[in-house]
Amino acid sequence: MSAGHHARDRESTSRRPLVIGLVVLAAVLAALITREAVSSDEAAACTSRPEATIVAAPGLAPALKDVAAAMTEEGRCSRITVKAQESSTVFAQLLATDEDSPTLWVPDSDVWVDQLAAEGIETEVLAAALASSPIVLAGGPSTTAPSNWFAALSSGRVVMADPQADSASAMALVAPRAERETSGVSDAEVQARLVPLAQHYGERASAQQPVAERLAAVSSTTKQMVPVSEQVWLEARRANRRVHAVVPQTGTFLQRYPLLGVSAGTDAGDSPAVAEFLDYLSRPQGALVLADHDLRDKTGAALPGGVGIGYVSELARPSAAEIRADLRMWDVLTVPSSLLAVVDASGSMDFKAGANTRMQLAMSAAGTALQAFPDNARVGLWLFSIDLGDGTDHRELVPLRRLDKSVGSDTQRDTLRSWLGKALDLTGGGTGLYDTTLAAFRSAQKDYDPDYFNAVVLLSDGANDDPGSMRQADLLKALRDEADPERPVRIIAIGISEDADMKSLEKIAEATNGGAYEARDPRDILEVISKALLAR
Structure with missing residues (x-):
């Protein structure tokens, strides 16, 4: 069955005529008699019994135990012991140079090989894959195959486990990068998609259901x-017939289970037991044992008997560096954001930008950004222009609070959305950039939360033109002097239109280890904010 279609399961087997069944039975009996004779002879011929202990991912360990048992039944001389352990646990042991770390390890993905290499831990790949299993999207009966992985992750319907611990989620995370040529999605779009996906995951991380429980709870309306x-x-479908699976039309990755030698100074690759084990797995009887556990062989060929998703088009895996970058970015982005938005409300924001004013487009973009942030994000809103406030160049419209915090009868998110509309009537005057920047920086420091990424998002369409303000040099000195490594606050400066003073904004951002970005069109603000969060 081609990728992008619903899958079949074990019920798709057919009945065979009785006569064929009798012939097969006779053949099986003959084979068993022959095997008993051969096994007895081989066992008697064993002059030694090489041993090996393999630590394997829980999804593969039962199959490997059966392979080891089958080898013994056939009279093979080697004795293989298989222990099950989560791949993330073994990875942590190897990082800590734990004395209980295994010598032979079969993780649930070859991604772990790259992760170890990134940490400077050398491995010997004894077999690129003992078995494989394609990554699918499992959901309710109405689940349909998305056009590509980018569309799936953009839909808001994909629920991720932690990609740092769950290989299927890690592969889903990097899949949009692998399909760029066929999907037509740019690298920048792929990166921007990480922001809301990771931040929404970060919001729910502590309450995440285990994957098995989530699949068990699938209903007809999921x-x-x-x-x-x-x-x-x-496995989930045997307990819950409502669980269906699809593969995006662009294809998918194969989750490969490599055999690694991971302890320095060992000669695991020369082990007779390992050689015999690999030999058995390469034979048809080895593939049958894997299939009995719903695992494909190392080639990724479809499971026999019409079981599973069928044929899949395999995506080319991104480079190790790209995978590491995406996983690192995920780690960074799952930390929630605390953003004080400080928006230029000077008279020039009323200038036309197409059919609308700069301010209208900026507020519209801010509204879109507001929708993208999860409830645990902290967001506040200031406007600034000369003498806008009571003796100051800024005015606090909404203080910094979590978006789900109650504010009267509304939430913080509702309050911000309301003020984005009211702000359109508050434009006028000159650009009081410098005084406002320092005030916002100090305010964000005062409201600092160590569990958040704390930043001031400064949007301006012009240069400072307040004759009574502090000098730029004094502002930069104050930002550097007042920076606190224990309470880091960065300034993300966004220049709106070609009139923005990008040189000044770059200096301001640099003084706080932040970043400056140009948005010639205010509609680009959302993309720029995504870039800024990606760069943190």
Whole structure:
């Protein structure tokens, strides 16, 4: 069955005529008799019994135990012991140079090889794959195949586990990068998509359901989809017939299980037990044992008997550096944001930018950004122009609070949305940039929260033209002198239109280890904010 279609399961087997069944039975009996004779001879011929202990991911360990048992039954000389352990646990042991770290390890993805290399831990790849399983999107009966992974992740329906611990989610995270040529999605769009996805995950991380529980709870009305391996989906479907699986039309990754030698100074690659084990897995009987556990062989060929998702088009894996970058970015972005938005309300913001004014477009973009942030984000709003406030160049419209915090009968999000409309009537005067910047920086420091990424988002369309304000040099000195490594606050400066004083904004941002970005069109503000968060 081609990728992008619903899958079948074990019920798709057919009945065979009785006569064929009798012939097969006779053949099986003959094979068993022959095997018993051969096994007895081989066992008697063993002059030694090489041993090896393999630590394997829980999804593969039962199959490998059965392979080891089958080898013993056939009279193979080697004795293989298989222990199950989560890949993330073994990875942590290896990082800590734990004395209990395994010598032979089969993680649930070859992504772990790159992760170890990034940490300076050398591994010996004894087999690129012992088994494989394609990544699918599991959901309710109405689940349909998205056109590509980018569309799936942009839909708001994909529920991710932690990609740092769950290989299926890690592969789903990097899949949009692998399909760029066919999807037509740019690298910048792929990166921008990470921002809301990671931040919404960060909001729910402490309350995340285990994948097995989430699949068990799938109902006829479930709209969400979970990235899992074909093997995990088939296991879940036996208990819950409503769980269906699809693959995006662009294809998917194969989750490969490599065999690694991971302890320095060992000669695992020369082990006779390992060689015999790999030999058995490469034979048809090895593939049958894997299939009995809903696992494909190392080639990724479809499971026999019409079981599973069928044929899949395999995506080319991104480079190790790209995968590491995406996983690191995910780690950074799951930390919630605390943003004090400080928006230029000088008279020039009433200048036309197409059919609307700069201020109208800026407030519209701010509204779109507001929708993208999760409830645990903290957002406040200031406007600034000369003498806008009571003796100051700024006016606080909404103080910094969580978006889900109650403000009267509304939430902080509702209050901000309301003020974005009212702000259109508050423009006028000159640009009081310098005094406002320092005041906002100090305010963000006062409201600093160590559990958040704390920043001032400064939007301006012009140079400072307040004759009574502090000098730029004094502002930069104050920002550097008052910076507190224990309470870091960065300034994200966004210049709106070609009139923006980008040189000044760059100096201001640099003084706080922040960043300056240019948005010639105010409608680009959302993309610029995404870039700024990605760069943190």
